Amino acid sequence: MGVQHSCNACILVAVFVLSVSIPLAMASDPPDESQQGSVAVRLYLTEGPLPVDDPMSAVWDTVPASTFDxxxxxxxxxxxxxxxxxxxxxxxxxxxxxxxILLEYQDPTQDPADAAALEFMVGDKKAHFAHAQEMLQVEGGPVNIWYWKQSNGKAIDMWAKGFGTLRPQAQQDVKAVGMWQDGTWRVVFSRALTTGDSEDVQIEPGKWTSIAFAIWDGKIVDGAIKEKGSQKAVTSWWYFRAEPPPDNSIYGYVVLGLILAAAFEFALIRKLQKGRHS
Amino acid sequence: MNRPLAKAALILIGMYIVLVYVLPLFTAPLPASLIYLYLALTLSAVLIYYTISGTTLEEFMGPIVRFLSGVDQVGPAKTARLLVLIVFPLLVGWQTYTRLAPSDLPPPENRTIHPAPPGEFVGLSNPFPKTPENIMMGKGLYAAYCSPCHGANYDGKGPAAPGFNPPPANFRDPGTIAQLQESYLFWRIKKGGVGLPVEGMPWKSAMPRWEVELPDEFIWKIIMGEYDGAGQSPRTWEEEE
Known part of the structure; x- marks a missing residue:
């Protein structure tokens, strides 16, 4: 009888653990960033002032990086x-x-026409990464472009919705500082998360949106600038999100879950024991 | 007495092994959500089977009731019961946490690789004969306009390919142009990424809208050159019947 009870107990525990833990373990497919490479830029939450004026700040070395071809x-x-x-x-x-946001990239020469840009979708409508050019079957939205050029020594906050529409905005909200050292550019773009300008991307922590990059090598080759205008290095869209502040309320729900589960067990066992005695 | 429970456990474990380890030997691994669904269906079937009559119900539920009630339990059975009673609330707490914990992962992409083309591009046939001259011209045009992304070897590995998401199509892969008709390629080349419907996530494709730069004749000949160079044949209506 004792052996049979033990056997029953083992099987019950196995069924119980399997039926509860398998769905838990398989609740979602993990993303494959290890194979595919970076797919997202994450703005990590910190306290205090940001190193907006110093691309070489040691703070940047503590921030996890994403790399995009x-x-x-x-x-x-x-x-x-x-x-x-x-x-x-x-x-x-x-x-x-x-x-x-710090961009870091290899460029063997420092040239006045060296430039870099970030691009964001504005609003909820999807936009093509190529200056929000018109799509034929989908109504697209505009893009916000943050453009930095060494000779300007500053960033320009721009807007576009289709080829030939790119223009600086009336309200300029973006700052950029670039520094070249030993064949590497480090450029920091900075801005308030929200600006109140309808032509700007508004960054809401926790919400995923899209980001793209463009870089120009302004080296002079045969009397002409090597990369300018549409002749540049680009990426298409990647994911972008500002880390949301921690939400401690979930621990309250965890405790509630524990209490409810224990109460359920208590009620069930009382019911079973009463049934066996009666 | 314990046979129904043992059978149920074996069926569940067997189904899990088949879905997770055996099926991927023959086909692509199943998504976790589908495996979960199949296991839940299996568990439901087992429960229905054993609760369909009074006798099987007692055989199946009896050990569970005796185990959980704890009456007259001694030794390992008592320890196991205590373990279950402790672990169950902890698992509920863990599940609550994993469901509510903020995820650091981007949203999944449900991109349709080959969305349906607009009606005017369905069933068109290549108006140019597949002569060596036309194929040669098509390959030349391909080298000039397409190979920077799709590669000189038609394998999607051109010098411009690494920066794009989604990557340029690999025409040597039997899952790309070999699955498509020439009219489909004509649509994709002519309208490019911006011509895709919403399910194709057009905002990410870098495919140019070649109709603004190339005449139809060039596009049809590029298609010829593409199939020939990649060693593939277009799908035809006859094969679909």
Missing amino acids: MAPQVHWQDRIQEVTVKSVTVRGLHNQQELA
Whole structure:
């Protein structure tokens, strides 16, 4: 009798653990960032001022990085077949008021026409990464472009909805500081998370949106700038999100779950024991 | 007495092994949500089977009731019962946490690789004969306009390919142009990424809208060159019947 009870107990425990833990373990398919490479830029939440004026700040070395391959811009005219910058490494921080995004990329020469840009979708409508050009079957939205050029020494906050529509905005909200050292550019873009300007992307912590990058090597080759205008290194859209502040309310729900489960067990066992005695 | 429970446990474990380890030997691994669904269906079937009559119900439920009530339990059975009573609330708490904990992962992409083309592009046939001259011209045009992304070897590994998401199509892969008709390629080349419907996530494709730069004749000949260079044949109506 004792052996049979033990056997029953083992089987019951096995069925119970399997039926509860398998769904838990398989609740969602993990993403494959390890194989595919980076798919997202994450702005990590921090406290206090951000290193917006110092691309070389040691703070940046503590921030996890994402790296994206870059391609020559072959999507529309004028194309380019080969570009200097093959990949860009991106780090991001925010403090719930302001954000800072650091681009880091290899460029052997420092030139006045060296430039870099970030691009975001504005609003809820999807936009094509190529300057929000018109899509034929989908109503698209505009894009917000943050453009930095070394010779300008600052960023320009821009807007576009289709080819030939790119223009600086009336309200300029973006700052950028670039520093070149030993063949590497480090450029920090910064802005308030929200600006109140309808032509800007508004960053809501916790909400996923899209980001794209463009980089120009302004080196002079045969009397002409090597990469300018549409001749640049680009990426298409990748995911982008500012880390939301921690939500401690979930621990309350966990405790509630524990209490409810224990109460259920208590009631069930009392019922079973009463049934056996009666 | 314990046979129904043992059978139920074996069926569940067997089904889990088949779904997770055996099926991927023959086909692509199943998504976790589908495996969960199949296991839930199996569990439901087992429960229905054993509760369909009074006798089987007693055989199946009897050990469970005796185990959980704890009456007259001694030794390992008592320990196991205590373990279950402790673990169950902990698992509920863990599940509550995993469901509510903020995820750091981007949303899943449900991109349709080959969305349906608009009506005017269905069933068109290549108006140019597949002569060596036309194929040669198509390959030349492909080299000039397509190979930077799709590769000189038609394998999607051109010098511009690494930066794009989704990556350029690999025409040597039997899952790409070999599955499609020439009219489909004509649509994709002519309208490009911006011509895709919403399920194709057009905002991410870098495929140019070649109709603004190339005449139809060039596009039809590029299609010829593409199939020939990749060693593939277009899908035809006859094969679908």
